[in-house]
Amino acid sequence: MKRLSIITSFLFITHILFAQQHTINGYIVDRQTGEPLIGAAILDKTTNHGTVTNAYGFYTLTLPQDSINLQCSYVGYSTAYHSFFLNQDTLLTVSLETNTELQEVTVTAAHKQFGAEAAQMSAVSVPVTQIKLMPAFLGETDVIKTLQLLPGVQGGTEGSAGMYVRGGGPDENLLLLDGVPVYNINHALGFFSVFDADAIKNVTLYKGSFPAHFGGRLSSVVDVRLNDGNMYKFKGKASIGLISSKFHLEGPLWKGHTSFSISGRRTYYDILLQPILASLSATNADLKRLNAGYYFWDVNAKISHKFSDKDKLFATFYMGDDVVYANIKTRDYNSNDFSAEERLNLRMQWGNIVAALRWNHIVNSQLFLNTSVNYTQYRYNTKVGMEAIYKNKVSNENQQFSVGYNSGIHDVTGKAELDYTPSPNHNLRFGTTYTFHIYRPGVQSLMTKMVMDETTEKIDTTFGDLPINAHETALYAEDEMTLGQYVKMNAGLHYSTMTVDGKFYHSLQPRLSGRIKLYDDLSVKAGYAYMTQYIHLLSNNNVSLPSDLWVPIAKQIKPMKTHQVSLGIFYDLRDWVSFSVEGYYKAMDNLLEYKDGASFLSSSSAWTEKVCQGKGWSYGVELLVQRSIGNTTGWIGYTWSRTMRQFDREGQMLNQGRPFPAKYDRIHDLSITVSHRFASWLDVSASWVFSTGNCATLATQQYMQADVFGDIYTSLDYIEERNNFRFENYHRLDLAANFHYDGKRVPQINHTWSISVYNVYNQKNPFLMYPGYNNGQQVLQKLTLFPVMPTVTYSLSF
Amino acid sequence: MKYKHFVFLLFFLLTSCVTEVEFEAKDTEPQLVVNAIAEVGQPLNVSLTYSTPIFSNKTNEYGYTIIKDAEVTLTINGYSEQLSYNSFSRQYESTHIIQYSDSLNLTVITRQKTASASIRVIDEAVTIDKTDFITDNRLGVFDYTEEHIVNYWYMYATLGITFSDPSDKNNYYLADYSGNLYTTGTNDTIKTTVEWFNFEQGLSENSSELDLSDNFSSTDNRVFADDIYNGKTIRITKDAYFFVYRTYSDEKDSQMTVDSLIIDYSLYNIDRQLYLYLQTANSNQLSSGFLNLFAEPVQVYTNIEGGMGIFASMARTTKRERIF
Structure with a gap:
């Protein structure tokens, strides 16, 4: 009995020690x-x-x-x-x-994060240093344009910041700025994005196998994190480019406890244009004043405060606007007896406001809490006003007329997330989100005023769609599991609901991704994700317009959903170069397309009447060779893919129900990006892109319409298939060189001259193609926006 | 032209980057176009043409090649008839008078191509229950109980056709109105012109007005399906504007009297093929051209195998009314 007690005690103590x-x-x-x-x-x-x-x-x-x-x-x-x-x-x-x-x-x-070691696949982290080295378009390096160079990601039309990820549309990307969705990521109709590279700390793109904590969009998540700010020292940077200037400042407000980071930029193309407009005005007898232009500005600000090692508070703010304006005053007629003057004022303004207050708290050694309250807004306001003043000796007449249009979306979100690590083999993450949406699809205002001597007649009214309120919630849980030496897995569930117009929608979305390690640096990964999206962007696919409308699902419009599976091989060559090959298949349902003949410019019917729903599928293989460290960095990305659509539902048929390629069905997509640091004072980068041309629908023949009412000579355009025509292949080379040197007078200041050349060999890539005439012969013409464009930017930092 | 500098600058910026695109000719091979509408009570006429390539180096004409030497066979309920070409109407003509529920097969063989299509002629036509002509003379210009001696004359009116939709199947309709104003008092030196402008058309059922102006945005687009009106009493309306005016060749004047207005109200029962064809043909016209760059192009429906065009059927019911 004594021996048994000793053995039992020994085993118990051993167990305690082993399990400690x-x-x-x-x-x-x-x-x-x-x-x-x-x-x-x-x-x-x-x-x-x-x-x-x-x-x-x-x-x-x-x-x-x-x-x-x-x-x-x-x-x-x-x-x-x-x-x-x-x-x-x-x-x-x-x-x-x-x-x-x-x-x-x-x-x-x-x-560890996304390479051979991790369970996560279909995700890429792009170092911000790499983004800053990239050739700049009109002097502005851009996060989204850099992401477009990755396999599986395609840009929209030439120069545009639109993103088409694995066959998805531009509204299927969740773009997060410090965890807050940004609805309109475009400046200048999409030629720039709202993300200022100087303010950014980290950018991660997820194209598939989405972890359960993400939801709400079908195709991708772009997680952009802003700098918290330097806790110990003031730092700054200022840049002057050909069309814009910007600054970035960061530093401690309370050393070691509170920091700030602020950056801002503004284009000044409108200011540069003023002398030209002034000379036009001076040489034109009809013009009294002419003032017009376009500019955008944005500001990112963040304050971080560390209460203790366990508690941190962050406040993030972003605001930006694009503004188009024109003020024209004409002098129609002027004599001793009579004078007439007309004024035209136009102002279009659109932009985002993002604000977030976040609290990070280490509850205990195994539990981390992140809570936040967020606000995001996109608004589009336009106003056109006209005024005419007529005067003669006996009477004065003043006529005023203005029309306006306002639309937008407001979201208020509360979020709580917990990271729980009960053991080395499990990392649980769970949380909940509630969002209150207010959609304002469009409100028009009208004002007319006529003053004739002492008499005044005035109409001032507003009309349009009523705001739509919606409630969206999400609940999720995921576990990153290590199952032995070779297997790692992330399994999760995301449950989301949406209540709009008194109707309740919900969706349970399983997510799974895992890897099997074959060798230390070689692994095979597979993933599955089911995603649901409750909002749509009403937009023309060709261009990104500020008037694009975010609208929630409606009774006639079902939520979009996708199932995506992916399989890949990942290899890390001694921390030197990483290789990955991924294949994917994505099935999409309830996708939206404009009906035949519908135009987003037409306002004669409700948006739900202009669109139809159908299905789609895409599949492809993506190859990525990436090097992130050393003097030479960059990547080669190649994608072979197909993206198809089929709209065969009764009353919602397109292409007579037959499958057709999506507009951005680019079969081959190749990008090569290289940066090399020759010396501490010189680094050079280059990127070359090639892709199959976009698809478009083009009538190739005309024929006679059937004679029902004697319209025998009426012509019809013959369109064999929807998206039957392909644009020319797209290719372009960009180069950049950055020259750095220290200041002689003030050694703490570093100077950089950046020279970029966009479209080095002046390839005339199509922005738009349309039928035109040449010597009476109908021909197909293309519009090219950007020839070879060199730019110089100067920046100093301290 | 106050803003001509702007226009010039914009034009320069745009055109400086515009280039012509080489277009592969293989996409522009002419297609055989067969158009044949079988109307109950009428013989069938078939029009055969080739389509015209838009981006052709050989021609800049929009003329169509009329095919005169094709072999056209119409099979009616198992009986075949070879159609002959009429050089005056430029169509192939059948001698058979189309009947309700006929089974028709059309085969066309040309030197280069062969095309065919089969249809069953619609089973019946609905009758017009009532027509109406409503005018409130709100401009006070015209009162058709009195003669008018004016240089011009105009009137707004709403024309209506009421009928009962059979509930046992899907039906497709097409409404048409034609009318004649008869005037006297014209002579060699005065030309009297009558213009009839068509405005927005509407559709209502059971006297409850429904705004379907989108369906009737064009004067040519008068087709509709009974999807949501199945089995109901339907009233189709059309706003019209009558305008009569005179132009003078000398200073002589004479009086003009509007004597009478006679309207033909026609309601067509059309089959599904013709409905789809007319709907898409109308949208195709509206969406073509440079000004409609942002409109989605429209494929026109066809049921012709080996070609394009339409082979479909319809039956017409007409009611003539003398308004005054």
């Missing part, structure tokens, strides 16, 4: 700035257990009680090591030192 585990958690930050690093890797070399920091730079790692050797790494930083005996839960904030000698750095972060 402790959790290390905290943030991984930049040593110089205190900026949390997203996707930084932390690995215990003893047990080979590791993890990566989340979107807030937080990590949690549960390990057995023992001596541990932690290795912390991140792209562009020196690896940090920490060794100690782990005998209790430990809060450990790791600071990493930036390292300019990148080729000597051992980096495991990249493939």
